[in-house]
Amino acid sequence: MRTIDTRGQQCPVPIIATKKALKETKTGEAFKVLADSLTTLNNLTRFLKDNKTEFSVEESAGVWTLTIKKGAGDFVQAEADDYFIPHFSRGEFVVAFTSDKMGTGDDELGNLLMVNFIKAIKELDVLPAKMVFYNRGIMLGKDDSHVIEHLREIEKMGVKLLLCATCVNFYSLAEKIHIGTLSNMYEIAQTMASATNVIKP
Amino acid sequence: MKIDLLQMVEVGGCSAKIPPEQLEEILKYLPLPEDPNILVDIDTHDDAGVYKVNDDLALVFTTDFFPPVCSDPYEFGQIAAANSISDVYAMGGRPVIALNIMMFPASKMPLEAYIDILRGGADMAATAGVRIIGGHTIDDNPPKYGLAVIGYVHPRRIITNAGARPGDSMILTKPVGTGVILAGQRLKMASEKDITEAKRIMKLLNNSGAEVMKKYDIRGATDVTGFGLAGHALKMAKASNVSITLNVKRVPLIGKTYDLVDQGCIPGAAFRNLEYAEPDTRFASDLDYNLKMIAFDAQTSGGLLICVPNDSKDKVISGLKKAGLDNSSIIGSVNDYEDRFLYLNN
Structure with a gap:
């Protein structure tokens, strides 16, 4: 599974990387995002919830691993274009x-x-x-x-x-x-x- | 050597404010002074305090300072000063005198940057007719700059957060997106054109908008800064005990702000502001996510958000446009309080 490592990175870089991965991932497929700051975790979960994207979080030794699944309904809102x-x-x-x-x-x-x-x-x-x-x-x-x-x-x-x-x-x-x-x-x-x-x- | 102030900061401008809910918590521990001459205090979360001197004169008193929002020291000084002075305009006042507030890493940066920041501030103050009569500097890294400003206002012509009335239209005088563009600049995602435009917007004094407000006897307004457009609208709604509806699609944006947010370039401050506003806000079920986050984007030296009675809204808009504020738009409305203070619709 594809893994995006946002450790050491500051907002909004983790969101940008996650959004890009969401756009590139096929419906039904999943990828992982690693985060080591609580702010990043909070902003990411907020972002995913608001966009009705399915995800789970696990924590181990100060690193959070988000497993994000691209659903059919993701980002149906107006695209920039x-x-x-x-x-x-x-x-x-x-x-x-x-x-x-x-x-x-x-x-x-x-x-x-x-x-x-x-x-x-x-x-x-x-x-x-x-x-x-x-x-x-x-x-x-x-x-x-x-x-x-x-x-x-x-x-x-x-x-x-x-x-x-x-x-x-x-x-x-x-x-x-x-x-x-x-x-x-x-x-x-x-x-x-x-x-x-x-x-x- | 060309000095780049942005090399020294992680968050610039009004994004560096502490989170609003934390601020509210802290303020609970501070006793509000009681004095009949205090006409406006932090109780209504206004832009400045107002103290009555006599029946014809009150002082508007405000301060604001922050880390760099751009690379060039002179421009940073201009923007910080315009931002500090703005609070006086938002209260219907005329800024008169100011003090410099400066933190500068004297051992890490050439002194010419220090001079340039102050020069930028002095030039902007002069444009606003403000005399800088002193100041104070602390050795600290990264640099931070702003002003404490005093202005005059007539005690019966104060414009506050508490002046929104049901039936009013909400007018915004500048496009939003400075927080997004600044974040995009740090990540090299924003275009030169948009960065230049954002800086132009931040340097634009709110004096011409304030003149129009005075002409039409406006009672409710604020300037949009760190809590974002929606955050400041919420503060107004609470202070006025009304419900405010913002139509996010009508909000003018700086350049490609929308595209940047669509790529995920959402500054952390927008999440903090959203969290603060959420319990008091109703989001339309079809609300565009990117526009929602833009409504919470922390602005530096943002425009005036003005409550205008319905019968004068067209005159105010054309007055603002004639004053050079081309982006002035009606972006929402004020209603009797119902259920929530803030409604965000497309």
Whole structure:
């Protein structure tokens, strides 16, 4: 059985190591955590109880051994990826992506400009309310797109991403897009009509 | 040689407070002085004591000091001073004079660090219009710094923990997460960007928020420090004999605080604060665990938590935003006492 030794380590290191092990362990499997401080033991048991994780504790010569079993229900709460961070202020404007390239001209330059544009959005003082993607714009949302990480981050910041469902079907990309919400033309038109400004890179 | 204060500490800032339930136990053994001029004492767990001089003037008196929260001595001085002065603002007062409180390992650290800490404190005090008129230093490791501050307040315009009224909205003026980000910094998990943002937040004086409170005649507020957002809300609820509901998803966070907590980066102080609050708190059954722990994260030089009557909440929010406190948000509400003092909902 896998054993994580937190002896000599201070909070929150033991929790970090335990959480990581929980994520890596398969449902139904168990692992051990060694702890030599009462604070660590208390914090760990607290953490496990609050997350409804099954465990047992044994003590011998000042070292506690926790045997932790990963259950099916562990960590069903919102993962960081699903959670929107309400820290960023959002405006009333909308960004419309009609192509995977920025401007017309050299393709390589167009790609580069688009990366920079999307990165720049993250740094704006006021974020867009929504971003819509249609026609070749939806290519940006593909799992292997070179801007996908930035888009995921923007989505986490609370910006809603709407992707044109017709376009996704037309390009047969349903299997390759896992970001944002698929949307219809009515919603896209409504979104653009109610925006204070629509920015088209 | 570049001095790194964080090399010398295990817990920094307000995380270094002793656990709240232990403090309550100790305070039981201390007699509360009786004097009609004492307007606010530790009975309501307020940020500072208030002593009436005459019908138009009372003194707000407070102290706070702690080990380093950042590497740079000058910045540490700034943050410690902003944090100490904050208690006066939270009580509706105007800070006037202060004394330095310093512990410094003179044999272990170059004296320039000592000077830089004091310089940071002096500059922050000057920004707040506070005159530092003396101080005291003890040789001790790790270094610790803060101020004892005196401010003026009108005896009938004191803002306290006991001023929350059913129907009020709770407004928070700064994002939370300093304890998490500082722990993440020590473990090299926090980004430079977030560390810089956390330091900016900690250096931000609560004076502009206090001005808005005065303008709208607020009676209930506190500043969020070592007991965490939820811990301080609980203290208010108890002092005011009301129930306070916090909506944890509405609480603004510093940068990637949530992701750090999701990775298990939960400082020990959050567990201590949770333990203290638990008997008086009802947790929603679907409460997000990470947000729950963030609500108990010990803050250093945190924002003001203000109780605002419902009809002026929009004006107060826009006043705070105009004063540059962009993150100001309504994060909860005050109700008649029922069953528990504190309710944590998503």
